[in-house]
Amino acid sequence: MNWNELKRLAIKNGFKFVEHGKKHDIYYNAETGKTIQVERHWSQEVRKGLMLKLKKDIGF
Numbered sequence: 001m002n003w004n005e006l007k008r009l010a011i012k013n014g015f016k017f018v019e020h021g022k023k024h025d026i027y028y029n030a031e032t033g034k035t036i037q038v039e040r041h042w043s044q045e046v047r048k049g050l051m052l053k054l055k056k057d058i059g060f
Contacts, residue, residue, distance in 0.1 A: 001051055004042040010058050032059065 007025070011017075015027040015036065024037040034057050039046075046054070 002043055002045055003039050006046055006051065006054060006058075007038050007042075009055070009060060010036060010038065013058050013060060015058065 007027075010027050010029075013029070014031055015029045018026040018028045018035070020026075021037065024039055026035060026037055028035045036054055036057050038054075
């Protein structure tokens with residue numbers, strides 16, 4: 001899974017864009033109260049451990 005696919009998955013599950021960081025975009029889900037950071041390396045693959053943690057935070 002690349003970063004762009006992960007971003008789309010987060011938005012589909014209720015996360016909203018909050019702000020741009022230096023290297024990451026910040027997304028927040030008001031229902032769950034969770035905040036995640038998504039790197040801006042859109043076509044680059046997400047490292048496996050990080051991908052599993054982010055998917056858990058997203059609720060997928």
